[in-house]
Every structure is written in C-alpha cells, then in structure tokens.
Amino acid sequence: MTDLISVERLKSRLNNMQNNTIxxxxxxxxxxxDAGRKMYLESHLPGAVYLDLNKDLSGRAEKHGGSHPLPDFDLFVKKLGNIGIDxxxxxxxxxEGNDMFAARLWWLLEAIGHSKVYILEGGLNGWVEAGNATTSEIPALQSKNYKAKFQEDKIVDMKTVREKIAVGTKLIDSRTEDRYLGDFEPLYSKAGHIPGAKNYSWRAVLSENGEWLKGNALEEHFSDLDKDEEIIVSCGSGVSACVNILALKGLGYKNIKLYPGSFSDWISHDENEIELGED
Incomplete structure (x- = not known):
C-alpha cells in the first residue's frame, strides 16, 4: 500500500535530515x-509528538453521533498547526504495532486533503525490533499555519446510511466477526449489526504474524467488491473502519465513504433495526 512507510525508509529519512517532517x-x-499518553512519556520515536484518540482525534460524545465522533475540524486543523504541520x-x-488508531489520523488527514501522510509499518514495536533507539525527550515545536478544507463527500450520516442500504449500496462492518454476529459485545448496550452490512474485519487485512496484506492477497480479500461502486465503511465508532478504507484506497477503490458514528450511533436511534447472525 502506498500510504505505508517501512522502518528502513523512515530511518533513512531521519538520517538525511529531511526538513518539514513530523x-x-x-x-x-x-x-x-490514559495508557497511550503514559507510554509516549516513557518512550517514543525521536522527535515524535503525541495525539490522543479521545482528546485530539475525536469530538465529545453526545446522545447521538457515536462514541468517537469526528473532531471539530477547525479545532483539529489548529492543533495540526500548533504541532508544526503545514x-x-x-x-x-x-x-503500538499495526493497529487501528494510526489509520484514524491517516483518514482525518485524508479528509482535509493532506497528501503527504504515511503510517509506519510495524509501529513502535517494529521500530524497536529493528534495533532503533527511542527517547523520553519531548520535542520543542514551532507552530505553523495550516489551511485546510474538510471534504464533506468522504462521510455519510445515519439517515444517509439508512437510505443507501435501502437501495442496495454496499455497507461494510469492520468489527471482528463475533461482534458483527452479536455473539460478543464488550462496549455497547446492544449487539449485532446494521441490517445489510457485510463483515470485513479490519484485522483480516493483516497476516497471521500481524503484517499488512499487500498485492494479490489484499485483492483477493476484497474481491467481492466492485471498484466502481460506492462503498460505505463502518465499525463500532468510526475508528477501525479507517483501516479498511486505507486498504481499499491502496487497491484503487475511489468511491469510499466513512460512516463516522457507525454502530454506536446507529443503536442510539431506537427506531433503527439490528440484525444478529449472518445475513
């Protein structure tokens, strides 16, 4: 996938002192x-800054909108400038490894049209396993001015999802199979999935040893999906869905939209039906 960067490439980039990299x-x-911030304060890549899923990459949860609604984009863009991004x-x-939170930030940057953004393959674990140093030093930052426009056509709300699935638009549920089926639900008061959704667990884009699938293996995984059709991607709260969007984009799918509220928003509306088991 073109939006990934290897440990070797990142190390080379840092050694060559390439400017304007955050x-x-x-x-x-x-x-x-609090675990992520604590881990960052203990040890992180040299020069790295920390952004928190709840405080920086999400807005405040309300009655509707899901448990990790999108952040206010004016505030998000301001934060980007404050940490030195233009x-x-x-x-x-x-x-930490090849997890879902990196994909959430990747998608947010995609949504404002930022073109130079990459996810480190293997995460911090891969960096350390390759023998590279970490630090606890907090970098000094120079604020910059970021100008961005949020691309509204990259998201759909609950009402749009309801209308789209009624006419046969493809809806992906990115949660693990047991949660999709309704056999296990650790986070929400209701279990199951949005009627008509098909399960493509975000973990399935990783191999058995946790590496990103690429090439033919990834093509085969999504082979039932037409690259020309509209695809809505959901999960529990709009986080793990971003992993599937990353993978689909890497394969050349272009009409992909995120349902940010996902299942946690869907079940907040009492009138919405829920399916259990396979369709």
Whole structure:
C-alpha cells in the first residue's frame, strides 16, 4: 500500500535530515484511555509528538453521533498547526504495532486533503525490533499555519446510511466477526449489526504474524467488491473502519465513504433495526 512507510525508509529519512517532517504517536487503548499518553512519556520515536484518540482525534460524545465522533475540524486543523504541520509537511504516524488508531489520523488527514501522510509499518514495536533507539525527550515545536478544507463527500450520516442500504449500496462492518454476529459485545448496550452490512474485519487485512496484506492477497480479500461502486465503511465508532478504507484506497477503490458514528450511533436511534447472525 502506498500510504505505508517501512522502518528502513523512515530511518533513512531521519538520517538525511529531511526538513518539514513530523512524526505523530497515536498509541491508545480503549480499555485504558490514559495508557497511550503514559507510554509516549516513557518512550517514543525521536522527535515524535503525541495525539490522543479521545482528546485530539475525536469530538465529545453526545446522545447521538457515536462514541468517537469526528473532531471539530477547525479545532483539529489548529492543533495540526500548533504541532508544526503545514500543508507541505510530511506526516508519519505510528501506533503500538499495526493497529487501528494510526489509520484514524491517516483518514482525518485524508479528509482535509493532506497528501503527504504515511503510517509506519510495524509501529513502535517494529521500530524497536529493528534495533532503533527511542527517547523520553519531548520535542520543542514551532507552530505553523495550516489551511485546510474538510471534504464533506468522504462521510455519510445515519439517515444517509439508512437510505443507501435501502437501495442496495454496499455497507461494510469492520468489527471482528463475533461482534458483527452479536455473539460478543464488550462496549455497547446492544449487539449485532446494521441490517445489510457485510463483515470485513479490519484485522483480516493483516497476516497471521500481524503484517499488512499487500498485492494479490489484499485483492483477493476484497474481491467481492466492485471498484466502481460506492462503498460505505463502518465499525463500532468510526475508528477501525479507517483501516479498511486505507486498504481499499491502496487497491484503487475511489468511491469510499466513512460512516463516522457507525454502530454506536446507529443503536442510539431506537427506531433503527439490528440484525444478529449472518445475513
């Protein structure tokens, strides 16, 4: 996938002192919202800054909109400028491994048209396993001016999803199979999936040893999807869905939209039906 960068390429980039590069640590754990920041303060890639899923990459959860609604984009763009990003900055994002939180920031940058953004393959774990150094030093940042426009056509809301699935638009559910089926639901008061959704677990774009699928293996995984049709991607709260969007974009799918509220928003509307098991 073209939006990934290897540890070797990143190391070469840093050794060559390429200017206007910002590295962002987005490690996070859903069951411990302070864990990511604590891990960052203990050890991170040299020069990396930290952005938090709840505080920086999401807005405040309300009755509707899902448990990780999109952030206010004016505030998000201001934060980008505050950590030294402008329109020409190359942004490198990393997670603990090949996890879903890096893809969330990748998608947010995609949504404002930022072209120079990459996810580090293997995340911090891959960096360390390759023998590279980490630090606890917090970098000094120079604020910049970022000018951006959010691309509204990259998202759909609940009402649009309801209308689209009624006419046969493809809807992907990116959660693990047991949550999609309704056999297991650790986060929400209701279990199951949006009627008509097909399960493409975000974990399935990774191999058994946790590496990103590429080439024919990735093509085969999504072979039932037409590259010319509109595809809406969802999950629990609009985070893991971004992994599938990253993978689909890498394969040349162009008409892909995120349902940011996803299942957590869908079930907040009592009138919405829920399916259990396979369709």
């Amino acid at each position: 590295i962002i640590d987005v490690r996070f754990r859903l069951n411990d919202e 329109n020409d900055t190359t942004v490198i994002i990393y997670d």
